[in-house]
Amino acid sequence: MPILIQDLNFSYQLHTPFERVALRDVNLEIPSGALVAFVGHTGSGKSTLVQHMNGLLKPTSGKIQVDDIIIEPKKKQDLKPLRKRVGLVFQYPEYQLFEETVLKDVMFGPRNFGHSEEEAKALAEEALRTVELDERFWSRSPFDLSGGQMRRVAIAGVLASRPDVLIVDEPTAGLDPDGRQKMLRLFARLHAESGMTLLLITHDMDQVLEYTERVVVMADGRVAFDGTPLELFAQETLVEQFRLDLxxxxxxxxxxxxxxxxxxxxxxxxxxxxxxxxxxxxxxx
Known part of the structure; x- marks a missing residue:
């Protein structure tokens, strides 16, 4: 599912003394099935940008088109269909778990999007198998699981709605090295097997180099670089300018x-x- 961003600007607390410009004249085109990393220091605008892609934020000016859905300022529209197609996994997604069992938690998304109880259960079970969480955990409380297992449950909760685009914000934060590698391999497999568009926000340049095809560097609310990881890292002046780790x-x-x-x-x-x-x-x- 292609994403087109044109002349996007966004400010927090618009028309108040606390107004802060977060995005400035952003133009991007992301083809269907792409695997793209978004990098940049805290406050660069990368998380704000991706939250526009599923309608959590709306532009101050400019527009975003996700397949046939167009988001513009002050345009009144039902964004539920967009949020079904564009799944967003926040940093530390396990903090969003709330149901009494793993299975019920993963079923929440499909039920919220109108699936019957039986359909939601089937979708949840499929998603839990996709993230390779053993069936013996499904009837347990998600809060009885390890940190890595809880993260898999949270990711399954997004996958259960079968999104065409998956956005993940710092998916390996807080995990040990083995957990990080397992999580990254999971996302790489999901992208390879399903052909979904995968957008990865990360501070880890090793992840960018090994797993992604394209990297967008955000700086001061603008797109400062857009190309392949090797094109970025081969330019020492850019790496230093953006204060990125090699x-x-x-x-x-x-x-x-x-x-x-x-x-x-x-x-x-x-x-x-x-x-x-x-x-x-x-x-x-």
Whole structure:
């Protein structure tokens, strides 16, 4: 489901002494099935931007078009169909859990969108299998689960409505390294198998490099960069300007390449970095 953003501006607390401009002249086109990372420091506008994509916020000026749904300032419309098609998983989504059992919590979304009890149950069970939460947990309270399991329940609650677009805000925040990798592999699999549009907000440049196809850098409410991760990280001045961390794979291999007088390799994964280092050791080009 394509997303088109044209001349988007947004201010919080408009026409008050506390007015703050959050987005300035944002123009973006996101094709159906894309996997895009949004990065930038706190206050850059990335979370504000994605909240416009499912109608949680409405533009001060400009417009957003999600497939055939157009959102404009002061336009009165029912945004429920949009929110069914564009799922938003907030940072620490487990804080949104509230039902007495895991299954009932995941059923809430489909019921809210008009599905029968039987349909909602089937959709919830399918979503829980998708996030690989074992059936023995479904009848338990979500608050009896581990942090990683609770996050899977919250994500299943969004997936149960079968969105065409999934937006996830810092999905690995607070998880241990193993939990982070499992969560990222889950999203990569969802994108690959379903073809849904996946938008990832993150501060982790390793995630951006390994898992995404395109990165949008937000700075001062504007789109400051839009391209591939390797295009971004290959430009040292941009990385410094936006105060981004260099992914560990590139930091290690580029330091080694510079020391040996070699061309810096454009690698994305730890496995590629390991192969490159072994090739160096063996004297292969």
């Amino acid at each position: 992914p560990h794979v590139l930091s290690l291999t580029w330091a080694l390449a510079d020391r040996l007088g070699r061309e810096r390799p454009l690698l994305r994964t730890e496995a590629e970095a390991a192969d490159w280092i072994i090739a160096l050791k063996e004297g292969r080009p």
